[in-house]
Amino acid sequence: MPRGEPEDLRSLGARLDAVRGADARKGGPPPTSLGIAFRFGTELGAAVFVGAGLGWLLDRFLHTSPIFLIVLFCLGAAAGIRNVMRAAGELNAQAASSPATAVTNDDDDEEEK
Amino acid sequence: MAMNPMEQFEVKPLVPLHIGGYDVSFTNQSLWMCIVVAACSAFLVYAGASRRLVPTRAQSMAEIGYEFVANMIQSAAGEAGLKYFPFIFTIFMFVLLSNFFGLLPGSFTVTSQIAVTFALAAVVVLTVILTGFLRHGLGFLKLFVPKAPIYLLVLLVPIEVISFLTRPISLSVRLFANMLAGHTMLKVFASFVVLLGATAVSRTPWFAPLSIAPLFLIVAITALEILVAFLQAYVFAILTCIYLSEALYLHDHH
Numbered sequence: 001m002p003r004g005e006p007e008d009l010r011s012l013g014a015r016l017d018a019v020r021g022a023d024a025r026k027g028g029p030p031p032t033s034l035g036i037a038f039r040f041g042t043e044l045g046a047a048v049f050v051g052a053g054l055g056w057l058l059d060r061f062l063h064t065s066p067i068f069l070i071v072l073f074c075l076g077a078a079a080g081i082r083n084v085m086r087a088a089g090e091l092n093a094q095a096a097s098s099p100a101t102a103v104t105n106d107d108d109d110e111e112e113k
Numbered sequence: 114m115a116m117n118p119m120e121q122f123e124v125k126p127l128v129p130l131h132i133g134g135y136d137v138s139f140t141n142q143s144l145w146m147c148i149v150v151a152a153c154s155a156f157l158v159y160a161g162a163s164r165r166l167v168p169t170r171a172q173s174m175a176e177i178g179y180e181f182v183a184n185m186i187q188s189a190a191g192e193a194g195l196k197y198f199p200f201i202f203t204i205f206m207f208v209l210l211s212n213f214f215g216l217l218p219g220s221f222t223v224t225s226q227i228a229v230t231f232a233l234a235a236v237v238v239l240t241v242i243l244t245g246f247l248r249h250g251l252g253f254l255k256l257f258v259p260k261a262p263i264y265l266l267v268l269l270v271p272i273e274v275i276s277f278l279t280r281p282i283s284l285s286v287r288l289f290a291n292m293l294a295g296h297t298m299l300k301v302f303a304s305f306v307v308l309l310g311a312t313a314v315s316r317t318p319w320f321a322p323l324s325i326a327p328l329f330l331i332v333a334i335t336a337l338e339i340l341v342a343f344l345q346a347y348v349f350a351i352l353t354c355i356y357l358s359e360a361l362y363l364h365d366h367h
Contacts, residue, residue, distance in 0.1 A: 032344065035344055
């Protein structure tokens with residue numbers, strides 16, 4: 001049964017790819033708005049948490065009570081914002097590379113104008 | 114009646130075991146991890162057994178999974194990333210099947226435990242660090258030095274280091290919190306059915322049929338949870354790819 005003509009199958013595959021569009025199967029599903037919000041939230045929160053945690057630990061071992069906690073808390077907040085900027089950049093690159101979402105975005109913009 | 118929506122996340126020992134003062138009991142958690150791994154292996158071995166040119170249904174499901182992950186790695190981490198296919202495919206399938214098995218009534222959601230997701234994330238980040246040092250030696254540390262004037266580096270290097278250290282935490286917390294929130298929500302809405310029904314029967318019997326209204330919401334939320342289960346597995350895998358690509362190419366890839 002699997003002894004079909006390979007040439008036929010190959011040309012069928014080529015035609016299917018042409019119909020689907022070359023990279024229709026590439027790239028994952030577009031992220032939901034809730035997913036994006038969750039991603040930004042955890043990126044920001046985790047950085048502040050790690051910064052403050054590191055500062056607290058350093059203070060504990062070096063007996064320099066609030067100095068490292070304060071400094072690293074601020075650095076953690078900065079790192080969180082850096083994380084969110086990086087995540088937003090990734091999402092933008094993803095949206096730009098998949099034509100389907102880019103087209104719908106353009107439509108939305110025109111309707112708003 | 115058990116109305117506690119968090120009860121489903123309780124880890125209960127099935128076979129108590131203590132070795133060297135540590136509690137290493139075989140729990141419902143371990144049981145469901147074994148079930149997930151066994152189901153995944155059984156499916157892939159069965160699907161891969163018949164190597165047909167025209168695939169059977171199971172084989173084509175396995176092929177779709179393979180192509181999906183291979184494309185994801187190639188687009189996020191390039192050709193060099195394909196060497197890590199077994200690692201990323203394993204993580205993706207484990208998280209995906211854990212999330213899906215957790216949706217079965219009466220099951221245990223492995224990925225709703227921060228211990229599991231953090232262990233997964235720690236393995237990912239350790240792999241990234243090892244890859245980076247093996248490929249670039251100490252040059253991997255350039256990842257923490259952005260292009261900036263030297264006086265700003267005093268500030269920027271600690272920020273980059275903290276930013277790197279947040280990865281295992283944000284990776285694990287995102288998966289764990291999504292699963293925890295979704296399953297808690299399902300349980301809370303399910304308890305509304307019972308509460309509304311019981312209240313209506315004892316006070317205003319003609320309201321009783323209304324108590325099935327939350328049931329329709331549960332159907333909708335279950336559909337959403339299936340999407341979330343897939344999406345979180347995808348996000349976990351794609352972030353692994355992105356982190357790996359940074360370790361593989363340092364900054365010059367993007």
